[in-house]
Amino acid sequence: MRDTVLLLGQTLSFDTSPFGTAVQDAARHERRGAVLIENGKVAATGRAEDLCAAHPQAARRDFGDGLIMAGFVDAHVHYPQTGIIASWGKRLIDWLESYTFPEEVRFADPAYARQVAARYLDLTASHGTTTMASFCTIHPASVDAFFAEAQARGQRVVAGKTCMDRNAPEGLRDTAQSAYDDSRALLQRWHGVDRLEYAITPRFSPTSTPEQLEAMGALWAEHPACLMQTHLSEQTDEIAWVKELFPKARDYLETYEMFGLLGERGLYGHAIHLEPRERAALSEIGASLIHCPTSNTFIGSGLFDMAGLIAEGPRIGLATDTGGGSSFSMLRTMAAAYEIGQLRHSPLHPAQLLWLATAGSAAALHMGDRIGNLAPGIEADLVVLDLASTPDIAQRTERADDLWEAVFPTIMMGDDRAVSEVFIAGRAISER
CATH class of the missing domain: 2.30.40.10 (Urease, subunit C, domain 1)
Incomplete structure (x- = not known):
């Protein structure tokens, strides 16, 4: 029956x-x-x-x-940051060092990872979120935990092992080779199983050496049907740091582009302070830009140019950015997107907000034919x-x-x- x-x-x-x-x-x-x-x-x-x-x-x-x-479809989250959501008073780099990295070290323990993954999926379901794209930690166990919990619930989710081989504390650094090997093994174990999809996940350029970014680009070239998720141009001091680390790059985006990490199936979180060349390149390739409004206001990043970017053609998704974002709720995220639109003199209609939180984010994840x-x-x-x-x-x-x-x-x-x-x-x- x-x-x-x-x-x-x-x-x-x-x-x-x-x-x-x-x-x-x-x-x-x-x-x-x-x-x-x-x-x-x-x-x-x-x-x-x-x-x-x-x-x-x-x-x-x-x-x-x-x-x-x-x-609701949440296109950019960090499930390991569940326990540190709404922590006081830091900008991005300080946030990572004060809250994020100390918490992520704990995910070397598979039992702890499974506990937080279950809690995160329960919390988000209570807010009406049914799919999300999540960064995990450098630990393969953190990926296994998230996928296992999502699989038990029958959820369609995207996730990947976060790769970092510099500018991170002891216990949160891998290497270019181990990042490639671990990511490849996890991809082969989970991608396409039930409703699970793997995303190749370099955290962002400052925490990956050129060798690691090259390795992630090679892995993506070998598995082009996978998504790739990372961060781009979130804060101005972050952009200045990227320029110091990659002096030959024309801009932040080129630190990905030169290593094969710019593509149609790329998910670029934040994308607030983009240069004209970056906007043109992202639009030309049809990449996905993920707007994280509660995070952008909570840690003082800036105001996403929704109207301008929509007109230029890249896919746009909406996200809570747990736990830099201050809520698990996509309703609260839509409210923040409206408020940012007001500050940019282009308020969003309720239909546009609901579309971003559902069909728009699904399209950004290349899942619009399924969810x-x-x-x-x-x-x-x-x-x-x-x-x-x-x-x-x-x-x-x-x-x-x-x-x-x-x-x-x-x-x-x-x-x-x-x-x-x-x-x-x-x-x-x-x-x-």
Whole structure:
């Protein structure tokens, strides 16, 4: 017997990006809609009346006015930083030395890594996040732990061993050769198993020698279907450091480009302070830039140029950047993206925010054909939002004239209380 369930409520999906198309043409909203799930995938969407008539034997869950949409896709996180989220008062380089590196050393212990991986996936699921791309630590056990926990939950995730062979403390340095060997072994063990994908992961240029970057570029050339994730132009003092370490490079991006680490399947976190040449090169190749707004404000990095970069053509994803980011919630991340847009005099529409957190991030991860939307054949990773989850949100929602006015208070003020239910591969997490 097939595993079939019919979800009833408001539904939201996207036919295309609301950045290049009018919102009314890009988004599809059913005031009383339904989603049919069969065998872990979306089998049909449409009006509740029609799907109920067509599938009278299907089990039903009625969420009333709840908004059923794709689960959130977090395109750049550091799951090992779960325990140090919201630590006080440092910029990037100090943050790494004071908080991140001391915590990451602990992931040499497989039991500790498994404990944190489980905690991280539980926390993010409670906030409606169903897929993420995570940096691990230099320890292969940290990758094994994350993939094993995600596999047990049936989640689609991306992760990779972070590679660093300089400018890091004892216990957090590998070598060019061991980074290549360990990454290759982990890739062969996990990539493509169930819903797991491996990402080649040099942390960023300052913590990798040219020899290690060359080794990572060689590995990517051998496995071009894999993603590659790293950091780019997050803070101005970081950029100055890169110029000292790579005096022959024209700019930060060239420290990756010269070693084969610029590509369409590259994920470049932050990308705030880009030079014109870097913007042109990233756009030409169709790389993915990942906007991390709560992190950018929390550690004082700068303001991402969403409007300008969207117009130039690279893929754009949205991310919490746990734990430099100050929240596990993609709702809070959308709110921060809106606020940064305001500061840049180009505020984002609620449809654009929701698209970035779902279909946009899925496309940035090259998974838009599998996750990030409500459409037949897409994997049933879904979230149901309560648009009146608290009294302050409810009183504002009562005044709404359309979906966007109704959902915007939840984007700006919502938290895990707004998440009524989450489905991963068609299975409700409340039933696990």
